[in-house]
Amino acid sequence: MTNQLFINKKINTFDKKIVVSGDKSLSIRWVLLASQAIGKSRSYNLLMSEDVVAALEAIKKLGIKVIVRKDHCEIYGKGINNFKYKSGLVIDSKNSGTLGRLILGLLIKSPIKIKIIGDKSLSKRDFSRVTVPLEKFGARFFYKVKNKLPLSILGFQSLKGINYVENKGSAQCKSSIMLAALNSSGTTSIKAKKSRNHTELLFKYLKIPIKVRKTKKFDFIDIKKPKKINAFNYQIPGDISSSAFFIVLTTLANDSKLLIKNVNINPSRVGVITILKKMGARIILKNQKNYRGEKISDILIKSSKKLKAINCPIELNSSAIDEFLVIFLIAAKAKGISYFKDLSELNQKESPRLIWGSKILNKMGIKTDLTKDSIKIYGQPNLEIKKPIIIKNYLKDHRIFMMSTIAALTFGGKWKIHDKDSINTSFPSFLKIVKNINNKPL
Known part of the structure; x- marks a missing residue:
């Protein structure tokens, strides 16, 4: 079977x-903001995954010209809310919660109903977390199944800023409200639980009127409607979430070393590095620099033979939410019992990841204690798997x-x-990168 590894x-x-x-988060945000800018924006190293291609297709359906060239992508924006709204328009978000939300x-100002659909996995996810606050602006939503895709949105023309509390630590929800604020008179004020801040940094770089005040647990964000957004070029740095798999691969491999070039180390995204270093991983950040407000670095990783368990601080959760599955593999090899808590958000992803993470560890022979929002992992530093393991039916x-x-490789x-x-x-x-590292096909 060609679709099995x-x-x-x-x-x-x-x-x-x-x-x-x-970086996938930055790639999708560049696409959406370039569609609101005036003139030709260009990006390099844009992630050409299904999620990002879906974003490009979405803005093309809304009348925005897109040209994908060999080494870059061009988007010809027409300004804020200058989409072409056609009756019967359907936008397919595929598997992307970022795009869909x-x-x-x-x-938010669409004068006609626009239908949003997604794949089987995305259609199971909760959209009320964005539709409820967007309704405060005046938008109306229509469903087959309440709060789930497919749904249709009908915008509202006389938008005024709202006050919104985002208490789940979801950058997608926060960013959806921020984009709606581009069309709203007055000030939109957001009290947001800590989450990745790519949208805020892009707003600042694009000179969109934004003020951010940070406290320990929340960011307070005020946004006003800009007169216009100028076209902008962007060199997309490497994705820390993608890098995390190779950081863990190297940490668990024997006598190995890896340098990952030009990775986005935005402080709201590097919880994985903080957590793994606490567990004994040997990670060094080299050649650090600032680009458009984002921190960029090379990451050097060396294998580690002494890994220790962690009682993971919950304040690191939001900055590592997409990396916990591979962090669990480090816990499986660590000495002692690792404890990760307040992770219910993991089960709101493409699959119930907390449940699946526990299930895979159990298949490997690792004991876990699982609740609806926490997991204890009983590490086995000398674990060597001899048996066959099959992974399937995980919502792709x-x-x-x-x-x-x-896990299989280590x-x-x-x-x-x-x-x-x-x-x-x-x-x-x-898999191409894994093959290059391994010097042989899988």
């Missing part, structure tokens, strides 16, 4: 240098596939992992 041997010792694909913020969640691949065993094409949603070059 078989791994029967652990990875070879390696000393490599790699570049990972462009953020595009609703841009459609790309991170489940990649977690399983890293713990041993005979693995059969279904739905290999799931990586196309976020990281199509994942």
